[in-house]
Amino acid sequence: MITLYDLVFADDRRPSPFCWRTKLALRHKGLDWRDEPVGFTDKEKIAFAESKLVPVIHDGAKVVKDSWAIAEHLEKAYPDKPLFPDDPTRAHARFVNAWADSAVHMAIFPLIVGDLVDRVRPADKAYMLESRGKRLGTTDFAAFQANAREKGFAAFRATLEPARRILATQPFLSGAAPAYADYILFGSLMWPRCVSPTDLLEDGDVVHAWRERMLDLFDGMARRAKGP
Ligand SMILES: N[C@@H](CCC(=O)N[C@@H](CS)C(=O)NCC(=O)O)C(=O)O
Secondary structure: OEEEEEEOHHOOOOOOOHHHHHHHHHHHHOOEEEEEEEEOOOOOHHHHHHHOOOOOEEEOEEEEEEEHHHHHHHHHHHHOOOOOOOOOHHHHHHHHHHHHHHHHHHHHHHHHHHHHOOOOOHHHHHHOOOOOOHHHHOOOOOHHHHHHHHOOOOOHHHHHHHHHHHHOOEOOOOOOOOOOOHHHHHHHHHHHHHHHHOOOOOOOOOOEEHHHHHHHHHHOOOOOOOOO
């Protein structure tokens, strides 16, 4: 029988998002477990797992900490009813697509809108002023951009944290080799690269190193793209 160490609050409340992931995964697999509530000051209960965080599970002789590691363990040990079904690569790429289109683009746009407008074809300027002006509520794009940049790039860089965590452990978002998920985020980063003299990424960032690898792909196709 699996034992699950789950964070407990007052009156047996169980708010931990990570423990909930594990509970749903266990149910998904049709597995039963013994519940072991752990309060913030009961950490000795999970010392055997060398963890200060929950969830932790004890599954026979196996001890697993971290909700993601637990999901992977359950998938391997109990392959019926997969937690990662049907074309997982496409599902992953769809998620990256939605994330890039919303969070990443929303963070980039204010930082480059002035540069974009400055570099649009003269014939397209009026269209850009009208459409982007409506979106932003102003046509003083230079001031809008300067104001956004005054606040710094921290918010934009924070949106890249999911990619940063993945790229700290593998060379590409898609694994050992680049694929569509990489092309999605890379495309987002080519947007500022082609119009803005300032690089939005810092040198030491793993996302920066990944972008360098992406720029080398296909005989440096993107590296040769016209810059600002
Ligand atoms: N990466 C871990 C995060 C686990 C985590 O942060 N758990 C919180 C509960 S939501 C915890 O154990 N906090 C204990 C503490 O802050 O002392 C996972 O996915 O399992």
